[in-house]
Amino acid sequence: MAVQDQLLIGVRLYKGRAVLSLRGELDLASAPLLQSEIESSDVASASMLVLDLQELKFIDSTGLRVLLTAYESAQERGQEFAVTQGSPQVQRLLSITGVGEHLRIIAPGDELLV
Amino acid sequence: MLVRQMLAGVAEAVELDANELNDISTAVTEACNNVVLHAYAGAEGPLEVELYALPGTVEVVVRDHGGGIPAAGAASEQAGIGLSVIQTLAERSDFRVVKDIGTEVWMTFGAPQARAPAPLSDDELKQPAPVASQPAGSEPAGAIEITVAPAPLAWAILPRLLSALAARAHFRTDRIADIQLVADALTAQVPASIRGSHLSIGISVEPRDLELRIAPLLAGHAKDLIVDSAGGLGPLIGKLTTSQRVATLGSSDDEMLALRLHDRR
Numbered sequence: 121m122a123v124q125d126q127l128l129i130g131v132r133l134y135k136g137r138a139v140l141s142l143r144g145e146l147d148l149a150s151a152p153l154l155q156s157e158i159e160s161s162d163v164a165s166a167s168m169l170v171l172d173l174q175e176l177k178f179i180d181s182t183g184l185r186v187l188l189t190a191y192e193s194a195q196e197r198g199q200e201f202a203v204t205q206g207s208p209q210v211q212r213l214l215s216i217t218g219v220g221e222h223l224r225i226i227a228p229g230d231e232l233l234v
Numbered sequence: 235m236l237v238r239q240m241l242a243g244v245a246e247a248v249e250l251d252a253n254e255l256n257d258i259s260t261a262v263t264e265a266c267n268n269v270v271l272h273a274y275a276g277a278e279g280p281l282e283v284e285l286y287a288l289p290g291t292v293e294v295v296v297r298d299h300g301g302g303i304p305a306a307g308a309a310s311e312q313a314g315i316g317l318s319v320i321q322t323l324a325e326r327s328d329f330r331v332v333k334d335i336g337t338e339v340w341m342t343f344g345a346p347q348a349r350a351p352a353p354l355s356d357d358e359l360k361q362p363a364p365v366a367s368q369p370a371g372s373e374p375a376g377a378i379e380i381t382v383a384p385a386p387l388a389w390a391i392l393p394r395l396l397s398a399l400a401a402r403a404h405f406r407t408d409r410i411a412d413i414q415l416v417a418d419a420l421t422a423q424v425p426a427s428i429r430g431s432h433l434s435i436g437i438s439v440e441p442r443d444l445e446l447r448i449a450p451l452l453a454g455h456a457k458d459l460i461v462d463s464a465g466g467l468g469p470l471i472g473k474l475t476t477s478q479r480v481a482t483l484g485s486s487d488d489e490m491l492a493l494r495l496h497d498r499r
Contacts, residue, residue: 145235145238147235147263147267148235148267148270148271149235178238178259178260178263180260180263180264180267180316181264181267181315181316181319182267184315185315208252208253208256209256209259209260212253212256212257212260213260213319216319216322216323217315217318217319
């Protein structure tokens, strides 16, 4: 578990999947924290990376950049990648920037989160 | 981020709905990111935010004393995304280079249900914002200057802002409670001392140390607030703040009250 002011990241590794649960705000101050979690060897070597955004209240373009980088790195590694829907603010930014169209968005109760 | 704390306070005061607040917070965050990332070439510098609440409209100006927009425009794809987010979410937006000052992002947000907490005439809106509580260019690095109109909006944001700042400055919990008392006392006493429709709040944060500056106040009022008078905050302020300072602003008689709060340990 890593904490940076308003961002809390929970990491679960299960059956080759890495599930990162984000709680709080992903912004200029906290984006580097997520970046380093995603680059950690446990997460990078998983066959699938899931970012659980259900508890993410706020994201800005620097946070969005980290999501996109994670998606691109996953593609390069041949790693599956998915996110859950975030708060209305998160959904809105994903939508107006078009980033949401590129991502596989799974339901809150999806078995991939277990 | 502090500015989002401020906007949440404003949203309560003017009754913005959640979606309106989200859009304003997102756009204003991008404008502030732009200042932090591009205005001062990696160094720290002042950030100024002006906020005007009118019936049905919220206007926000984010200003730096460096080279925010031109540098950002050329600098990175990241800045480009931020600017396009601002343009998408604001009803109107404008990016201006102000000679000898810096760069400004003006944003207007339609908020049909928003009400102003006090009437603000067109004339008042057109009057220039008050002199910043520090002479231009001399703000401490990393200082934030927030100007709001109408002035009562300041009371919606001050308690939230101070609590967030104290936490960021790593104050202990009991000291944060003291700061909350200072904010409440100011909220109760300062309104009678405000000159005009605008109020500026200046903030500088260091580890376990923060300074709060409030201006413009009517001549003589800043001193009255901190001495032990009937309407003054003297005993409370004296006990809870580390130092108090009164300064006259420029050539006017207007005053600034500066309070320094320190967490000794």
